[in-house]
Amino acid sequence: MKSRWIVTAVCAASCLAAIAPLGAQNVPRRADAQSQQWTAPRTPDGQVDIQGYWRQTNNVTTYSLEQGEAHRAVHIRITGQRAATGKPIVDPPDGRIPYLPWAAEKFAYLVSVHEGPEHAVDLDPVARGFMEGVPRINLQTGFQILQMPNQVVFLYEYGHHYRVVPLDGRPHLDSSVKLWMGDSRGHWEGNTLAIDVTNHNDQTWFDQVGAFHGPDLHVVERWTFTSVDRLDYEATLTDPKVF
Numbered sequence: 001m002k003s004r005w006i007v008t009a010v011c012a013a014s015c016l017a018a019i020a021p022l023g024a025q026n027v028p029r030r031a032d033a034q035s036q037q038w039t040a041p042r043t044p045d046g047q048v049d050i051q052g053y054w055r056q057t058n059n060v061t062t063y064s065l066e067q068g069e070a071h072r073a074v075h076i077r078i079t080g081q082r083a084a085t086g087k088p089i090v091d092p093p094d095g096r097i098p099y100l101p102w103a104a105e106k107f108a109y110l111v112s113v114h115e116g117p118e119h120a121v122d123l124d125p126v127a128r129g130f131m132e133g134v135p136r137i138n139l140q141t142g143f144q145i146l147q148m149p150n151q152v153v154f155l156y157e158y159g160h161h162y163r164v165v166p167l168d169g170r171p172h173l174d175s176s177v178k179l180w181m182g183d184s185r186g187h188w189e190g191n192t193l194a195i196d197v198t199n200h201n202d203q204t205w206f207d208q209v210g211a212f213h214g215p216d217l218h219v220v221e222r223w224t225f226t227s228v229d230r231l232d233y234e235a236t237l238t239d240p241k242v243f
Contacts (some may be wrong), residue, residue, distance in 0.1 A: 040191050040225050045149045048191050050225050054113060055142040065089055065207045066096055088139070097211055099243045110210025124208045131180035133204025134197045134219050135172075135235040152186060152193065165195055172198050178215060180204060195221040206237075214242045 041049040044093050065088055089095045099107055113123060126132055133142065140158035147153070150168040165186040173183045175198075181200035199220040216237045224232040237243075 019069065035115070043147050047147055047152075048188060048193070048225055049147065050145050050152075050223065053142060053144050053148050054231055056139070063207060064164060064209045064221075065211055067237065097206075097243055100241075103212075103242045107212065108209055110212065114209045123210070125203055125205060126159075126208070131159065131181060132202065133200065133206075134182050135165075135237070136204065136206055136220065137161060137163075137181065138221075138233060138235070165193075172196075178202075182217075182219065191225045193221075193223040193225075195223070197221065213237070213239050216241055 021096075040197060043049045043051070058220055065230035089097065094100055097107070110123060122128075126136075131137070137156055137158070137192055140156065142157045144155040145152065146155065150166060152165045152167065154163040154165070156162065161181070163184055165184040167186050167188070169187075170185065172185060177183070177199055179199050180203070182197040184195050184197050186195040188194070200215065200217040200219075201215070202213065202215040202217075217237065219238075220236045222232075222234045222236075224234075226232050
């Protein structure tokens with residue numbers, strides 16, 4: 001039985017910055033994302049250069065990763081804003097989080113509280129001032145990527161949070177250390193930045209309606225630079241005690 005699921009997103013060079021990713025201004029803007037001829041620019045230390053301002057383009061929302069019709073209706077009623085469509089979860093194919101029975105019961109309860117008639121109780125940790133966690137932080141608005149020797153830094157618009165991802169092969173922190181954004185370690189696989197994220201606490205949610213996880217969550221992110229103005233994002237999530 002699978003104990004993992006995968007969420008995807010697409011990011012593009014931000015029109016707010018009105019620039020291509022830094023270091024790639026001379027590359028044609030219409031580079032073919034599937035072309036084997038396109039060569040990604042490099043930083044002085046040899047990393048694939050993904051620096052710049054990036055923004056979601058496929059309308060992924062963190063209101064509900066499962067994107068049920070009822071969720072969208074409640075979102076519109078509460079906020080007055082249209083909710084995103086589509087299913088960012090691509091595995092399992094039904095777009096649902098494969099919770100174990102006890103976890104599915106808890107998730108259903110959290111959703112029912114969130115979507116109550118008066119929306120009286122908002123248990124979402126972000127609504128209460130806490131951090132988003134991974135991968136949720138990447139599904140918010142926009143972010144900036146900076147690169148330095150042996151590390152990549154993410155600066156997020158939402159909440160003004162940041163992540164430092166070492167690339168020097170250092171081990172993860174001791175498993176007893178639990179962090180709101182987890183502990184990230186990265187390496188390059190061609191044009192893909194692979195990031196292993198461990199040491200999560202169990203206080204963050206994947207979305208606003210109550211998709212939760214446990215302290216053993218393991219996230220593997222893959223940021224693939226497919227053209228001068230496109231980053232494809234995939235996160236594989238594993239938590240055998242919860243889903």
